Amino acid sequence: MFLKKLSLVNFKNYAEFEYEFGREVTCFYGLNGAGKTNVLDAIYYLSNCKSYFNPVDSQNIRFDEKFFLIQGEIEKEGKTANLHVGVKKGHKKSVKKNKVEYEKLSDHIGHFPTVVVSPYDIDLILEGSETRRRLMDYIISQYDKKYLEALIKYKKIVQQRNSLLKRFAEQRLFEPESIEIWDYQMIPLGNYIFEARKLFLDEFIVKFKEVYREIAGTDEDVSLIYRSDLLEGDFGQILKDSYQSDHYKQHTTRGIHRDDLTFQIHGQPIKKFGSQGQQKTFLIALKLSKFDYLKEILGVKPFLLLDDIFDKLDENRVAHLMKLVSEHNFGQVFITDTEKNRVEQAFNKWEIEIDFKEILKYEQEKVE
Numbered sequence: 156m157f158l159k160k161l162s163l164v165n166f167k168n169y170a171e172f173e174y175e176f177g178r179e180v181t182c183f184y185g186l187n188g189a190g191k192t193n194v195l196d197a198i199y200y201l202s203n204c205k206s207y208f209n210p211v212d213s214q215n216i217r218f219d220e221k222f223f224l225i226q227g228e229i230e231k232e233g234k235t236a237n238l239h240v241g242v243k244k245g246h247k248k249s250v251k252k253n254k255v256e257y258e259k260l261s262d263h264i265g266h267f268p269t270v271v272v273s274p275y276d277i278d279l280i281l282e283g284s285e286t287r288r289r290l291m292d293y294i295i296s297q298y299d300k301k302y303l304e305a306l307i308k309y310k311k312i313v314q315q316r317n318s319l320l321k322r323f324a325e326q327r328l329f330e331p332e333s334i335e336i337w338d339y340q341m342i343p344l345g346n347y348i349f350e351a352r353k354l355f356l357d358e359f360i361v362k363f364k365e366v367y368r369e370i371a372g373t374d375e376d377v378s379l380i381y382r383s384d385l386l387e388g389d390f391g392q393i394l395k396d397s398y399q400s401d402h403y404k405q406h407t408t409r410g411i412h413r414d415d416l417t418f419q420i421h422g423q424p425i426k427k428f429g430s431q432g433q434q435k436t437f438l439i440a441l442k443l444s445k446f447d448y449l450k451e452i453l454g455v456k457p458f459l460l461l462d463d464i465f466d467k468l469d470e471n472r473v474a475h476l477m478k479l480v481s482e483h484n485f486g487q488v489f490i491t492d493t494e495k496n497r498v499e500q501a502f503n504k505w506e507i508e509i510d511f512k513e514i515l516k517y518e519q520e521k522v523e
Contacts, residue, residue, distance in 0.1 A: 156267065156455050157487055158198065159235075160228040165217040167193040178510045182490040182498045185514035191491035194514070195271065195460045198489060201227045201238045202269035202458065204250050204260045212242045229267055231455065238267070261304070265297040268457035270446040272464050276438040280426050284415035291416070294445055295355050298452045302351045309344040309411070312337055317406045324405045331398060338394050345411045349385040352414065356381050359448055366447070367440035370475045377425075377437060380417040384409045435468055443479060456486030464490075465497055473501055481505035 157179075163172040168190045183191040192208070196215075199207040206215050216223045222243040229236045239251040250257050257263050278286050296303040316337040323329050360379050367377050384393055390410070397409040418425045418437060425437055449457050459480075465473055480488065481502075492498050495511055502509055 156229065156231045156458070158201075158227055158229050158458065160226075161194070161197060161201075162224075162226045163194075163197055164222075164224040165220040166197055166223040166225055167215055167217060169193065170217060172197075174512060176487070176510065178508050179486065180488045180490065180502070180507055180509045182492060182495070182509050182511050183514050184492050184495045184498065184511060186516065187493060189514040189516045191514045192273075192462050195462055195489055195491060197225050198227070198458060198460060199269050199271060200225050200240050201229075202267045204240065204248070204263055207271050207273070208275060212248055213244055216242060216244065231267070236267075261300070261307070264303060265300075265453065268297050268449050268453060268455065269460060270442055270449070270457045271460045271462065272439055272442045273460075273462040274466065276442065277434065279438060279441070280418060280429075280434055284413065287416040288412075288414055290441070290445075291352050291355065291414075294359075294448060295351055297449055299351060302348065305344045305347050309341060309348060312341050312344070313407050313410065313412055316341070320401055320405045320407070323402065329398075329402050334398065334401075338391065341394070341410065342391050345385065345390050348411045349383060349390070349414075352383070352411075353381065356416075359444060362447055363440055363444040366444045366479070367436065369479055370440055370443070370472055371433075371436050372471055372475045375433070376421050377440075378419045378422075380419060382415040382417060383411060384413060385411060432469055432472065436472055439464065439468075439476065446485065456484075459485050459488045461488065461490045463492060465492060465501065474504075477501050477505055481507060 158176055160175050161173070163169045166172070172194065174194075183194050185191055196206050196208055200215075205212070209215055222241065225238075225240040227238045229238060237253050239249070239254075241249040243249075248260070250260055250263055252263070279290060292302075292306060296306065316334065319333060319337065356379065363379060364377060368374060384390075387393060393409050394407075397407075400408045420429050420433060420437070425434055429437065446457055446459060464476075468476070490498060490509075495513075498509065498511075
């Protein structure tokens with residue numbers, strides 16, 4: 156899989172941008188705020204029909220403009236796919252492949268997988284459980300369409316169930332038989348999602364530990380612990396047992412929408428006991444494990460987007476990371492950094508040729 160060409164119109168800070176890719180590794184370098192990360196986000200958009208950094212489509216339109224357009228030409232398995240993502244204020248998002256619009260955006264997911272490593276990944280450690288569920292959901296949805304459909308349906312049912320609970324509170328009543336109607340629909344969906352997550356993590360955790368050791372160059376003990384209400388037993392009974400709590404709190408208090416992953420180092424939460432370097436290594440290992448996992452499942456190498464990854468990594472860990480990238484044959488890699496020399500030095504030892512493109516602030520009106 157190879158991205159041959161990328162063009163942008165009114166996307167974030169770009170009025171226009173066009174670039175043709177020649178080598179497997181491309182580095183966009185320049186000052187902070189120039190728009191390097193926005194180029195990576197555009198590539199992610201082509202793969203996933205949404206931004207990695209801002210899920211509100213309209214907020215990715217350039218200031219004072221009414222629309223944005225992202226187009227890309229991707230070669231995969233000997234065939235060329237021309238992709239188009241268009242967003243116009245007040246209109247439905249348009250995603251096309253070879254000029255044919257998708258009926259459902261979910262039909263596009265998994266065909267052009269992408270893995271991002273970014274400073275914003277620290278949210279996986281610092282923020283709430285939703286960010287960690289999103290990590291699991293993204294990976295599984297790339298290869299399991301039934302999972303993605305179940306997830307979409309489950310979320311809608313939880314919203315409907317919560318609306319019913321709020322209406323009960325307003326009317327000062329509670330009708331278990333009405334709640335059960337939603338429960339009957341939730342249970343098979345929740346069970347499927349739970350089993351898929353459990354199976355995925357059983358395989359993923361082994362890979363993650365291996366990758367972490369390779370990057371860290373040490374035997375630091377790291378782990379991912381799956382937390383789910385469904386580990387306690389039958390989902391239907393769990394829902395029934397929570398009726399009183401649900402009624403009082405006016406929302407669904409138990410279920411797979413509360414699942415979480417605990418990140419640990421030496422048996423302790425890495426959020427509290429890990430250094431900045433250990434946390435960064437942990438996150439990079441998560442993402443590179445994600446890459447390896449998707450590569451094996453899908454039979455294609457995802458695009459690897461490395462956004463400002465060298466910050467807060469010591470030279471030893473950078474060396475181990477570059478060794479991984481060179482030996483594992485990661486396919487097409489896109490990098491951003493403020494310093495061209497730092498990227499050159501990191502790759503020099505492995506004799507990897509890189510295309511460098513400087514991003515300048517004053518070029519935003521038109522960059523080619």
